[in-house]
Amino acid sequence: MSTGSPYESGLDRNDANFVPLSPLSFLRRTATVYPERTAIVHGDIRRSWAETYARCRRLASALAKRGIGLGDTVSIMAPNIPAFVEASFGVPLSGAVLNSLNIRLDPEAIAFILQHGEAKVLLTDREFSGVIKAALAQLETKPLVIDIDDPLAEGGELIGEMTYEDFLAEGDPDHPYQLPKDEWQAIALNYTSGTTGNPKGVVYSHRGAYLNAVSNSMTWAMPHFPVYLWTLPMFHCNGWCFPWTITALAGTHVCLRRVEAQAIFRAIENHGVTHLCGAPIVMGLMINAPEETRPKTDHRVSMMTAGAAPPAAVIGKMEAMGFDVCHVYGLTEVYGPAVVCAWKPEWDALPEDERARLKSRQGVPYELQEDMIVADPATCALVPSDGQTIGEIMMRGNIVMKGYLKNPATTEKSFAGGWFHTGDLAVMHPDGYVEIKDRSKDIIISGGENISSIEIEDVLYKHPAVQAAAVVAKPDDKWGETPCAFIELKPGETAEPEEIIAFCRDHLAHFKCPRAVVFSEIPKTSTGKIQKFVLREQARAL
Secondary structure (H helix, E strand, O other), X not given: OOOOOOOOOOOOOOOOOOOOOOOHHHHHHHHHHOOOOEXXXXXXXXXXXXXXXXXXXXXXXXXXXXXXXXXXXXXXXXXEOHHHHHHHHHHHHOOOEEEEOOOOOOHHHHHHHHHHOOEEEEEEEHHHHHHHHHHHOOOOOXXXXXXXXXXXXXXXXXXXXXXHHHHHHOOOOOOOOOOOOOOOOEEEEEXXXXXXXXXXXXEEEHHHHHHHHHHHHHHOOOOOOOEEEOOOOOOOHHHHOHHHHHHHOOXXXXXXXXXXXXXXXXXXXXXXXXXXXXXXXXXXXXXXOOHHHOOOOOOOEEEEEOOOXXXXXXXXXXHHOOEEEEEEEEEHHHOEEEEXXXXXXXXHHOOHHHHHHHHOOOEEEOOOOOXXXXXXXXXXXXXXXXXXXXXXXXXXXXXXXXXXOOOHXXXXXXXXHHOEEXXXXXXXXXXXXXXXXXXXXXOEEEOOEEEOHHHHHHHHOOOOOEEEEEEEEEEEOOOEEEEEEEEEEOOOOOOOHHHHHHHHHOOOOHHHOXXXXXXXXXXXOOOOOEOHHHHHHHHHOO
């Protein structure tokens, strides 16, 4: 409704003053301004930004010639390789939506995603031909399959209509693409893990992807020309939007097919890596690697971590190794990280243990995320900022998904009260920093008392023999539930359950201490998250 304000008359949007926000804009600018800078490093492959821009446009053109366009879905099954970087731009340049598949999923889950997402094209790395063949066999309507024949792939076979390189050859390097007419248009489709029932399809917009890509660089104070090592799976929340962030900064994407400590260290030493991301499990790999394998370089490396609350002891060890750790928090539904433990300069003077404790908190919203609260999940009423009262983390802002594909009821429920409900339980500290205490399904209720599994895990990681730890609820006739600890020991180390329990009793209230300790390998997802639903089943059987 017009107010008669002079600021409304004759001041409409037009092509000169309004362009929909899209991370696709980053590619054209970087390729134009820095055409000769190195965009991609992968084995013996080196590609400039000019070459990468041309290949992305070839991909968009080849898709368009096959009838792929606005609203169509193109899936990709691949590790961190150049084709994935190119798909992050080439697919949406055609107007289509990029659906990244988790490379550790079973055929049934992949078949569900391809069918539910209505994939028209599937780009698939040769290494995963077995699981993809099994998934395709379950589909009545099959997508066009294009094989990515990566020179560093091991095993597998070509199962598609043609190779990715032959497909690109069909395309025009000068393809006249258009940015989306509406920034609310979908750019990506990412499925949650589906540990209970079928996975949910999270839909990202061009607007949200643009803003989180920019927010990554602001939050991390990233300079131009970062050398970014792909230890974080590109399939996970579109690599936390970093394919777009690194491109905006004219950086270099250093690809890595497998996350191994020695490969990480070699890349840091050989390519001058400045930044990398990964779950705490990746930090664990690096900390526990032999001393002689560590990079022989004196430059500090920035590492962003999320996916699970990093124990303070792990953060301290990483920083002692020469890594500056930035702790972030997020979910698939908020484009990956959208909360950061924003560091304050005055904290630099604190003792090491206190610095690590502060850094292990999740923190405050990204600069371009509007707000975050800890509140009662039913009423959205704020909990006291006392660092003790537990509530649910809720967020709102431009870095929140469009919703769940073909699932309006769950979408509406997740946005109840005008907030996105994360399902993570936390406290709000007096300084406004959030600290996660557990997932709502992971909290242990023993004798009516809430026990944080994360609090116990943080203590366990301080034990000198512990490499990894996870705590879940074990049914108990008297208390209802008691903590059960699953522990991976460091190579060559030994320990007894009684020793672990006694160690916990030295650091925790006795009712919080594990009543059972199991030494075994801890099951994890491909992104490093511990699969507590598996451990809960094991605990029930004890």
